[in-house]
Amino acid sequence: MEHVTEGAWETLPVPLHPRVLAALRELGFPYMTPVQSATIPLFMKNKDVAAEAVTGSGKTLAFVIPILQILLKREEKLKKMQVGAIIITPTRELAIQINEVLLHFSKHFPQFSQILLIGGRNPGEDVERFKEQGGNIIVATPGRLEDMFRRKAEGLDLANCVKSLDVLVLDEADRLLDMGFEASINTILEFLPKQRRTGLFSATQTQEVENLVRAGLRNPVRISVKEKGVAATSTQKTPSRLENYYMVCKADEKFNQLVHFLQNHKQEKHLVFFSTCACVEYYGKALEALIKNAKIMCIHGKMKYKRNKIFMEFRNLQSGILVCTDVMARGIDIPEVNWVLQYDPPSNASAFVHRCGRTARIGHTGSALVFLLPMEESYVNFLSINQKCPLQEMKPQKNPADLLPQLKSMALADRAVFEKGMKAFVSCVQAYAKHECNLIFRLKDLDFASLARGFALLRMPKMPELRGKQFPHFVPVDIDTDTIAFKDKNREKQRQKFLEQQRKEKKENEGRKKFIKNKAWSKQKAKKEKKKKMNEKRKREEVYAFFWLRPCKIESLSKYKLYSRETLKQKSHLDSKLLPLFTLWCLVSSNYNFCGQPAYII
Numbered sequence: 001m002e003h004v005t006e007g008a009w010e011t012l013p014v015p016l017h018p019r020v021l022a023a024l025r026e027l028g029f030p031y032m033t034p035v036q037s038a039t040i041p042l043f044m045k046n047k048d049v050a051a052e053a054v055t056g057s058g059k060t061l062a063f064v065i066p067i068l069q070i071l072l073k074r075e076e077k078l079k080k081m082q083v084g085a086i087i088i089t090p091t092r093e094l095a096i097q098i099n100e101v102l103l104h105f106s107k108h109f110p111q112f113s114q115i116l117l118i119g120g121r122n123p124g125e126d127v128e129r130f131k132e133q134g135g136n137i138i139v140a141t142p143g144r145l146e147d148m149f150r151r152k153a154e155g156l157d158l159a160n161c162v163k164s165l166d167v168l169v170l171d172e173a174d175r176l177l178d179m180g181f182e183a184s185i186n187t188i189l190e191f192l193p194k195q196r197r198t199g200l201f202s203a204t205q206t207q208e209v210e211n212l213v214r215a216g217l218r219n220p221v222r223i224s225v226k227e228k229g230v231a232a233t234s235t236q237k238t239p240s241r242l243e244n245y246y247m248v249c250k251a252d253e254k255f256n257q258l259v260h261f262l263q264n265h266k267q268e269k270h271l272v273f274f275s276t277c278a279c280v281e282y283y284g285k286a287l288e289a290l291i292k293n294a295k296i297m298c299i300h301g302k303m304k305y306k307r308n309k310i311f312m313e314f315r316n317l318q319s320g321i322l323v324c325t326d327v328m329a330r331g332i333d334i335p336e337v338n339w340v341l342q343y344d345p346p347s348n349a350s351a352f353v354h355r356c357g358r359t360a361r362i363g364h365t366g367s368a369l370v371f372l373l374p375m376e377e378s379y380v381n382f383l384s385i386n387q388k389c390p391l392q393e394m395k396p397q398k399n400p401a402d403l404l405p406q407l408k409s410m411a412l413a414d415r416a417v418f419e420k421g422m423k424a425f426v427s428c429v430q431a432y433a434k435h436e437c438n439l440i441f442r443l444k445d446l447d448f449a450s451l452a453r454g455f456a457l458l459r460m461p462k463m464p465e466l467r468g469k470q471f472p473h474f475v476p477v478d479i480d481t482d483t484i485a486f487k488d489k490n491r492e493k494q495r496q497k498f499l500e501q502q503r504k505e506k507k508e509n510e511g512r513k514k515f516i517k518n519k520a521w522s523k524q525k526a527k528k529e530k531k532k533k534m535n536e537k538r539k540r541e542e543v544y545a546f547f548w549l550r551p552c553k554i555e556s557l558s559k560y561k562l563y564s565r566e567t568l569k570q571k572s573h574l575d576s577k578l579l580p581l582f583t584l585w586c587l588v589s590s591n592y593n594f595c596g597q598p599a600y601i602i
């Protein structure tokens with residue numbers, strides 16, 4: 001460990017509280033890491049810091065310790081409901097992890113209350129917990145913290161509680177300050193006092209000054225810490241002890257290569273990253289079915305309540321595979337992860353660094369492997385330049401077992417697998433279109449047929465991105481996929497009921513269409529008849545209007561000559577539009593003559 005730490009804690013210019021030192025001894029950390037020795041003295045003074053250090057280099061303690069020291073130094077002790085420090089981090093798992101690290105220290109300081117505010121729990125319970133135990137130190141995710149500011153009606157005036165704030169920390173700051181969290185972070189920052197210390201921490205720290213100003217940093221000290229033993233000129237963002245590989249293979253070979261790799265690394269601990277939740281669901285089930293004697297777990301952002309349980313369970317495993325999305329990309333500190341496998345490259349380059357950083361932490365060794373399609377190979381060069389992340393090539397296994405037919409059989413046997421595969425493929429194509437490096441990840445050049453074979457699809461799905469395209473190299477399975485039933489009897493019963501309902505509605509609709517069509521025709525016919533009668537009536541009315549001009553008894557009707565509309569037009573030289581007006585004028589002006597002679601009726 002000495003190769004990654006420098007200096008004992010006692011050498012800090014500002015001595016740490018004895019109980020902080022005691023907690024560090026309990027953890028077995030006699031020495032500081034470079035980022036800790038660089039950041040703690042500055043943060044404990046009135047300095048705002050923007051710290052950048054490689055993944056797994058101890059940034060958490062670099063802000064947890066100063067927070068405790070600052071609160072211990074307060075002249076006016078914090079009351080129960082007064083908030084002295086807030087730590088914001090992008091994911092629930094990371095907030096849970098930081099909260100645990102903090103608890104290890106705050107348990108030595110009973111005068112400080114600490115509260116975890118994250119999604120996936122009942123916000124009303126959070127309000128009650130806060131009112132009951134207070135929250136001198138808050139560890140939170142942005143959405144839930146923002147929500148808590150809006151619960152004054154429930155008796156929690158958080159806006160008032162934070163007036164005593166001394167320290168704000170944004171962990172994984174570049175992620176928190178990007179567009180995804182912009183609204184929440186801006187809302188939260190508006191409630192916080194400007195007079196405070198602010199610290200930003202990340203392995204890929206934001207460089208935009210406006211982001212630093214937005215976060216409320218004043219004359220921040222930028223701390224960019226190298227690993228010990230690495231050349232000062234090195235700008236590599238991944239740990240020096242990380243062995244980073246890439247493998248080039250076609251889309252319909254990737255899954256077989258992945259399974260071959262995992263089957264040959266069974267007694268180890270791996271993270272396997274996919275681009276979407278649906279891919280995690282589909283391939284997680286597939287790996288579970290195809291790789292025997294290995295613990296395979298899945299976690300992604302759309303899971304509501306299982307996430308925490310799965311995360312804690314996997315952390316305690318000696319070996320196993322966690323299939324995940326980027327919800328596990330940043331900050332997660334799982335001991336002894338041997339390999340980070342990226343089945344899908346991440347949507348942005350900084351996520352690549354953070355994913356790799358789940359292994360080779362704090363001086364341990366570790367390896368990472370990213371699968372690239374032939375057309376994506378230039379990503380290697382991009383990573384080397386943009387993220388200072390050098391990769392070595394790993395050749396694909398020659399003739400690995402082809403497991404795709406087994407995956408197809410699973411889909412034919414259970415509609416749940418079939419639907420998961422289709423949904424995963426659609427989500428993968430849609431995610432591909434959103435790559436930050438869209439010059440490398442070009443949707444228009446993607447071989448959809450090969451990709452569909454890699455998903456073991458039974459047929460190509462209907463989706464806008466595929467509209468009008470032909471796939472001669474994709475051979476669909478020759479069955480009507482609507483006949484594939486769910487293995488789960490209840491789900492199949494529901495489906496059949498739904499299909500029956502659809503059939504009935506379709507029949508009704510056809511009947512309705514026919515009726516409407518007939519009705520429309522008959523309506524049209526009736527309309528024509530009506531129009532004809534209307535026209536005849538109008539003619540009569542127009543002329544009758546003259547008839548009324550000369551009040552006479554019905555028996556004398558034969559004496560009157562009835563002008564037709566056309567004749568009236570000719571005689572009066574009036575435009576047909578004006579004729580009704582003229583008629584009206586005559587009625588109104590009781591002018592009984594027409595063209596200088598009494599009106600006649602024929």
Ligand SMILES: Nc1ncnc2c1ncn2[C@@H]1O[C@H](COP(=O)(O)OP(=O)(O)OP(=O)(O)O)[C@@H](O)[C@H]1O
Binds near residue numbers: 030056058061
């Ligand atoms: N001074 C130290 N001595 C030994 N181990 C330490 C020390 N400080 C932290 N560690 C351990 O190093 C590991 C990584 O720490 P931490 O999670 O804080 O890294 P990080 O820089 O925040 O990583 P990431 O960038 O992924 O968030 C943890 O297991 C932690 O317990």
